[in-house]
Amino acid sequence: MRAYLYDNLDTDCREPHEQNPSVPVSVEELEASGVLYWRLKDENFEDQIDKICADRNYKNRDQITVSKQGLGELFDAKIKTFFAEHLHEDEEIRAILEGTGYFDIRDKQDRWVRIKVEAGDLIVLPAGIYHRFTLDSNNYLKAMRLFKEDPVWTPLNRPCDEYPYRKAYLNVIEAN
Numbered sequence: 014m015r016a017y018l019y020d021n022l023d024t025d026c027r028e029p030h031e032q033n034p035s036v037p038v039s040v041e042e043l044e045a046s047g048v049l050y051w052r053l054k055d056e057n058f059e060d061q062i063d064k065i066c067a068d069r070n071y072k073n074r075d076q077i078t079v080s081k082q083g084l085g086e087l088f089d090a091k092i093k094t095f096f097a098e099h100l101h102e103d104e105e106i107r108a109i110l111e112g113t114g115y116f117d118i119r120d121k122q123d124r125w126v127r128i129k130v131e132a133g134d135l136i137v138l139p140a141g142i143y144h145r146f147t148l149d150s151n152n153y154l155k156a157m158r159l160f161k162e163d164p165v166w167t168p169l170n171r172p173c174d175e176y177p178y179r180k181a182y183l184n185v186i187e188a189n
């Protein structure tokens with residue numbers, strides 16, 4: 014995983030969009046915005062996932078393959094929804110199984126931070142954080158999705174900041 018400030022250029026979102034010179038963002042800075050990261054080793058991958066699920070009370074899991082083949086005729090619409098800035102009332106938890114892609118999060122200074130993920134990365138986006146997702150130019154990512162409850166997966170788009178979990182998120186971030 015690598016994170017850096019997004020260049021905010023209006024070009025294809027699948028390009029790296031890394032500022033020049035690059036402004037790296039550390040795991041600690043991501044944590045300050047409530048984003049958690051684990052690097053899972055290849056051996057006993059599932060055991061590591063099971064331990065994180067037990068520690069963080071994640072009860073359900075499924076898989077998603079974000080590709081033309083994986084999503085079929087839903088692909089274009091899903092890609093558009095994923096890249097539309099949104100938040101959830103629950104954590105967004107993804108263990109990357111294959112491929113690569115980008116999660117963009119709005120940090121606590123409201124800057125776009127691009128998080129490049131690859132197989133072996135596990136990322137947790139906190140409830141209430143504004144984020145978006147895109148594939149990169151490889152156009153393929155397979156991820157395990159973990160959930161505290163049964164997923165009622167409701168991406169809620171900006172600019173409404175009145176959501177209770179947005180307020181709760183901001184309170185937690187301000188408290189840090």
Ligand SMILES: CSCCC(=O)C(=O)O
Nearest residue numbers: 079095107145146156168
């Ligand atoms: C790899 S799926 C991530 C896309 C997303 O933000 C979502 O599921 O809401």
Ligand SMILES: [Fe+2]
Nearest residue numbers: 099101105168
């Ligand atoms: Fe999301």
